Amino acid sequence: MKHKLPFLISISCFLLYKLLQYSTGNRYIALLVFLIPITVLLINMILRKKLRYKSWFLSKHSFFLEKKSSTFTSAISKELLFQKLQEVTKSSSFRLVDSNSKSSELLLTTAANFWTWGENLYIEIKEGEKETSLVNVTAVTIYGSYSWNRNHKNYQHFYESFQQSLTI
Amino acid sequence: MAIVVNLDVMLAKRKMQLKELSETVGISVVNLSILKQSKGKAIRFSTLNAICVALHCQPGDLLEFVPDETQKRL
Numbered sequence: 464m465k466h467k468l469p470f471l472i473s474i475s476c477f478l479l480y481k482l483l484q485y486s487t488g489n490r491y492i493a494l495l496v497f498l499i500p501i502t503v504l505l506i507n508m509i510l511r512k513k514l515r516y517k518s519w520f521l522s523k524h525s526f527f528l529e530k531k532s533s534t535f536t537s538a539i540s541k542e543l544l545f546q547k548l549q550e551v552t553k554s555s556s557f558r559l560v561d562s563n564s565k566s567s568e569l570l571l572t573t574a575a576n577f578w579t580w581g582e583n584l585y586i587e588i589k590e591g592e593k594e595t596s597l598v599n600v601t602a603v604t605i606y607g608s609y610s611w612n613r614n615h616k617n618y619q620h621f622y623e624s625f626q627q628s629l630t631i
Numbered sequence: 632m633a634i635v636v637n638l639d640v641m642l643a644k645r646k647m648q649l650k651e652l653s654e655t656v657g658i659s660v661v662n663l664s665i666l667k668q669s670k671g672k673a674i675r676f677s678t679l680n681a682i683c684v685a686l687h688c689q690p691g692d693l694l695e696f697v698p699d700e701t702q703k704r705l
Contacts, residue, residue: 539670546661629672631661 476501503527504580504606507560511583511605514561514570520583520603529613535622541567541588541596548586548598548625555624557584557617573617580605582617635695636674638667641662641686656681 476497483493509527510516520528537544545567552559557571567588572579575581583603600621602614649667653660657689658678665671666678679690686692 536683541667543661543664543668547665550659567688626672628662629665629670631658631666631671631674631676 476484476564479538504581506551507605508580511572512560512570514563515571515584517568517585521601527608529608529610529614530601531610531618532599533622534597534599534617536591537596537598538594540594541590544588544596544598545569546549547628548588551621551628553627554628555621557621571621571625573613578611579613580607582610582613584617584621586621633696633699634667634669635697636669637693637695638663638682641688641692644685647686652682652685655685693697 464575480493480497483496484490486498487493495623507520508521519525521530539547545562545564548569549559549562552569552571559569560572562568569584569586571584571586573579573584574583582605585601585603587599587601589599591596600618602610604610604614642652649663650659656663656678659676662671666674674692679693682688683690704705
């Protein structure tokens with residue numbers, strides 16, 4: 464099914480384009496209606512793999528993306544936790560695409576499938592009180608203002624993977 | 632935590648580095664560091680067994696119960 468998706472999208476786009484062209488009588492308007500969301504999607508797909516574009520996805524002006532932030536505390540030091548979370552990612556379904564050891568940030572992605580274009584998880588580790596660390600996880604959709612609870616599930620999956628990894 | 636892991640003490644006694652132990656037992660340095668700092672949630676018997684074999688010690692040499700303030704009052 465995964466390999467048929469581009470074909471199905473192409474056919475759907477073509478049919479919708481024809482419908483708009485027929486109803487408006489102007490093919491340029493119909494093209495424009497498609498070009499805007501497709502361009503946004505393409506830009507997001509390109510920018511999603513770099514931490515430096517984090518603000519683009521997490522900005523409050525990005526109303527077309529759903530974001531969910533959660534924070535948990537860990538007794539492990541910031542530096543050690545940064546390495547630990549990288550290990551946790553390797554053994555989970557997430558893919559570590561970018562990291563910054565200076566700012567203790569990680570960028571994880573989920574794969575695209577029939578239901579979603581994929582989601583990003585931005586992780587930031589900060590020093591907390593009494594030798595603890597604060598882990599801020601922000602799950603964000605790549606395209607779509609509603610994640611169908613996938614952002615929450617991604618966070619839960621990540622948190623559970625981390626908790627399980629503490630059994631050594 | 633009331634259970635303290637004396638892995639650093641045993642490593643010093645055996646004059647072994649954490650990296651060396653990691654290669655011997657097949658557990659990452661990160662996980663051993665977490666264990667050494669007593670920050671782990673639980674330890675598997677298989678892990679305990681592997682460390683005891685590598686360090687030629689007993690589980691009691693690695694784990695120690697040190698009651699915290701609330702437990703001392705009981």
